Amino acid sequence: MLRTGAQYRDSLKDGRQVWINGERVKDVTTHAAFKPIVDIRARIYDMAHEAKHKETMSYRDAATGQENCIGYKLPHTQEDWHAKRRSIDAVMREIKGYAVRVGDETVGEMWSLYDGRDILNEVDPQFSKNITHHIQHVLDSDTFHVSANTDPKGDRSKRPQDQDPDMLLHLVKETDKGIIVRGAKYETAAAYANQAFVKPTIANWGDDKLSDYALGFICDMGSPGLKHICRTGFTGRASADDYPLSNRCDEVDTLLVFDDVLIPWENVLFYRHTRAAAFIRGTLHRYSAYPFTLRLLYIADLMLGAAAFNAKQTGLDAQQAVREKLALLMQYRESINAHLTAAIAMAQPSPGGLLMPNQSLLYTGRYAAINQLPAMMHLARELCGGQICVTPDKATFEHPEIKEWMQKYYSVNEFWQAEDRRKLLAFARDLLNSDRAGHMVTFELFAQSPPFAHLNSIYMNFDMSNALSYVKDCAGLSDRVMDQWKKK
Template structure:
């Protein structure tokens, strides 16, 4: 059944070991570094119980009501409902949060598409992924992704590095496997569980590699230690950091110190073919909600820049309109790719409906690669005041009369609304938090070269090849030869 926000909070008060700013956190739900984003996740749960939203955010199966976010997609309507659910959530919370679970549960659907490979290793592993997808639907956990290892000196092969630099199996027991190592994870400190899998894609002679492991890890399990980065949320009054104070999704180096993974939570281990399958298909579903989040970031940039133009009376200048149009084209380009990926969706090997892979991955490249340029365009439209405007205390202190005078634009736009817009734009475009979010977009679903590789592998080159062959009058036999070469 769908959970409440209170049940979610209670579930993560499990004695987990969380460290931030050199101190052990006793209650992650009350600590100022985590409470704002935990409140956002709790609101996500509570909305599903609100009569105003329940029909849009849930579905019924038998006599049970489940979350649309966790529903394995089988129709185009399922994807439209997921999009609408995210729209309702982000409008309700008034901002963008990326790691809320709906964008990572799709990684398990991708693994289910490769269940035949899991069955080759051990039939239990194929059953485990089916069972966990069912448990996600039934128990509605906050599910995150455990991808990036510290890796160490990558000029050395894995066998010559400190073995703990990548997650590894150190022991097999009757109860399960014992793992050791570390992962960098977003939102791990306040999530229920993580899908842990290897980041290595180019396996060579490591057919029995102890690093080739995929499993579910409970974030409060014994031996799991969360060492978090310093948060942005407690550095300044919320009025000066209106986004960071609510949506800072704190990352952690999660250390696994001889953690027991019960057999029912193991999907594969010591099997590089399964690891390769994971890396090749990991984002076939999860890329959709991830790119959708960037659509809302584009909306925030457009809204901030347009309000600034209206406040300052510059919205009728052609040069301003052209830059706003650039932002609009970027935004609509993302929307077009998402819409088309649903319209031309494809049936997956497991019988789910996955967004059209070539279109979705092309949209991800557009959204991620162009974001730095679009942020700079928005900065230009906002002007230099986003980096020179004083903090709230100055507007409330002895300097208030001067600030009120010089930040009041006219009878319609007073100093307070001007300050609020500039504080919002600074946090969106020009702050530590803004830089962090930009770097996150560039690497959260792998770096750009992997994004391009995903497009290369999913795009159907046969159409362009055949068109040019026929247009140039080339022999028909070369098309078959090219296709055979691609297979090898």
């Protein structure tokens, strides 16, 4: 099925417990902190029903005959990935900004578990059936699916069981209906999503085969006992005319508190089995890293476009020094594009029979995009100049007693009059200098795992055999040295 925006809004009115700024939220669809981003998600749903976007946003399933969301389609061909990229492009242009958590980027984590069905079968064949069921359920219901990973963790010098055990989500007890869990997770967009794939962050289980912390399950965001405690939002702090991105595209982050929440057995994807937990941690971003990295391409475009407009309006783009800085932003943008394009051009079959982006190219591209982001933002600030931090707000531009001075000093030529220049500077300020801009850098740095985990993904997925074989032959080494590497 394809949901409508109205159906999505109705699905959020389930009695969920949400708090923000010290208040209990009665309705996330109308609350000032959530309404703009809920409207964006509703708009994405509605796009799939419109003639202009329908072909880009949806496909007809050959088996069921029903129309489904293209972002949730299991990838079997390169065209499947190209179609996903076209839909993301349509969304980003429609919302006139960028949003990271809109559903398509986290459903891929379940595809990784789909690839590990043999491991799930070792625990209980029912869990393998559950993941297959839930992948189909996302398609059938067009639900807004997110992912809960990070725990509060507490004192990391101690084991979870040597401190308050609730610092990491854990099993409390089993019942005939399912498992009872307690603890907490951080998750972006949880307060206005329908369900989350919840899994552990522990990477090293040692020799333990079973652990009460090795849990993976689907949780309904309106479940009894689940509390959403949200960070203060950026929406409404200042005028939308002066901070357009903060007021339009703020994705609210949530501390999810599981206060003895029942997870039905049909929603349990793995349970106490550390091998399954280790598998999903090692392959979590096998698919989802693609849309996450693609989001960074749009951030690069926004920085490049804002900087280029600012240089062009005053004629600075004719100077070699300015062109060199713009070229660095272009290089950053195109390096992301190249890795994404190559990852699909050299896509690999997955263990579960899907087509996954080339893992080495995808992970190296992701790391380069995230690692260079702060430097590229600073470069864009240089090109935009000091006026993004000194320009007054819109109310000042419109005040009758000083309006003529604002028009005089902010109009550049016949192409750039004061109002367009004010809008550009306000947009660039929000993109590069605002509280939201700083939040975005930190979010991108850790939202997909911290940098050391990115580098480990590169190490684990890079095929060293070609370089080693080349050096072996050039240096005249014996075959024994290659045998040692293969045993590693």
